[in-house]
Amino acid sequence: MNITLFVDKSLEENAALHYDRAKKVAKKAEGARESLEQNRKKLAELERKRDRELGRQEEQRKAVSRKKEWYEKFRWFVSSEGFLVIGGRDATSNEVIIKKHAEANDLVFHTDMAGSPFFIVKAEGKSPGEATLREAADATCTFSRAWKLGLSNSPVFSVSPEQISKKAQAGEYLTKGAFMIYGKTAYIENAVNLAIGATEDGKIMAGPLNAVRKHCSSVIVISQGDGKPSDIAKTIRHRLKAGTIDEIIRALPSGGMKIKG
Numbered sequence: 001m002n003i004t005l006f007v008d009k010s011l012e013e014n015a016a017l018h019y020d021r022a023k024k025v026a027k028k029a030e031g032a033r034e035s036l037e038q039n040r041k042k043l044a045e046l047e048r049k050r051d052r053e054l055g056r057q058e059e060q061r062k063a064v065s066r067k068k069e070w071y072e073k074f075r076w077f078v079s080s081e082g083f084l085v086i087g088g089r090d091a092t093s094n095e096v097i098i099k100k101h102a103e104a105n106d107l108v109f110h111t112d113m114a115g116s117p118f119f120i121v122k123a124e125g126k127s128p129g130e131a132t133l134r135e136a137a138d139a140t141c142t143f144s145r146a147w148k149l150g151l152s153n154s155p156v157f158s159v160s161p162e163q164i165s166k167k168a169q170a171g172e173y174l175t176k177g178a179f180m181i182y183g184k185t186a187y188i189e190n191a192v193n194l195a196i197g198a199t200e201d202g203k204i205m206a207g208p209l210n211a212v213r214k215h216c217s218s219v220i221v222i223s224q225g226d227g228k229p230s231d232i233a234k235t236i237r238h239r240l241k242a243g244t245i246d247e248i249i250r251a252l253p254s255g256g257m258k259i260k261g
Contacts, residue, residue, distance in 0.1 A: 066202055075117065075143055075251075077207025079132040080214040085207070087119040087143060089250075091177025094118050098179060102161035107133070109140040109188075110181070112155040116144040118179075133158065135208040137190035142208075148255030150224055152192055157185040194222045196251060198242035206251035225258025232257050 074097060075087035086101060088094030094117060102108055102120050107128065109119040119140045121128050128136075137156040146154040163183045168174045195209040197216025205212055213219050218240055222232070233248040236259070240248075 069203075072203065075119075075139070075206070077135075077139065077205050077211050078215050079121070079128070079135045079207075080210045081129050081132045083124075083126070083128050083132045084122040085119060085132070085136050085139060085211075086122065087139060088117040088177065091175065094177035098161075098164055099166075102164065104161065106161055107136070107158050108161055108164060109136045109156055109158050111140055111144045111146075111157070113145050116140065116154075119143075131210065133188060134190070135211050137188040138193040138208040141190040142192050142194050143253050146192060147224060147253040147257075153190050155187060156190045157187045159183065159185055192224065194253065195219050196222060196236060196240075196248070198240045202242055204240075204243040204247045204251050221260040222252070222257050223260050224256065226256045227258045229254075229257065232259060235259060 071084060071086050074093055075089055077085055079085055086097055088097050097120055098108070098118055101122075103122075105123040105125065107121040107123065109121070110116060117140065119136050121132055121136050137158070140156045141154045144154050146152075159181055163181055163185075165180045165182060166174060168180060174180065193208045194206065195212040196204065196206040197212045197219045199205055199215055200217070205216060209219070209221060220236055220239060229249050229252045230245070233245050233252065236248050237243065237245055
């Protein structure tokens with residue numbers, strides 16, 4: 001390395017001059033190293049974001065491409081005893097599940113509250129136990145107006161499909177989704193009770209805690225609250241890493257909510 005000495009300066013002045021220049025060069029080098037390190041960190045973060053986004057897109061692609069079961073257009077869950085339970089989302093789906101899916105030996109659940117859903121336990125030739133009956137009653141309560149009103153339970157009863165008719169009494173008119181109930185009704189103890197999880201094959205299942213816990217490895221408990229369903233759905237999607245935001249929102253009741261724990 002060549003060092004230039006200035007003849008009009010003393011040895012000490014030359015040394016001080018070169019020392020100052022060396023400090024400036026070192027400072028520039030340090031700045032360059034810091035800038036390089038910052039750029040490396042930014043690049044690494046961008047790569048992580050890209051990988052997360054690609055992973056999210058792949059999970060959503062799988063969720064969208066998965067073949068849907070017929071009952072997924074309704075509210076549904078599988079009871080802790082293994083019985084499929086389906087429920088109406090609105091007046092139209094209430095009409096559909098009663099007219100097309102309520103069969104002999106099934107059990108139909110409803111509440112005395114206006115605008116409540118019908119839920120059906122699909123018996124498939126078997127006799128559901130007390131656990132399934134309670135879970136179906138809890139679901140009927142949870143997805144009724146009781147949730148939005150902040151109630152902890154509602155008057156839920158069960159009947160057989162043969163007791164349900166679209167034929168109104170003289171002078172009465174039944175709107176879409178409404179039916180006449182004839183004969184004896186059995187009222188069942190119930191409570192607002194909701195959890196959500198993802199089944200082994202990627203379905204989003206929302207229902208009573210014991211049922212969801214039985215069939216899903218990851219379970220999130222939800223209660224009435226002030227949170228928006230769309231915001232809660234994003235948190236659920238992040239935790240479960242399954243389904244889409246829209247699927248999760250469709251599985252939730254109408255009204256404010258919060259995640260417990």
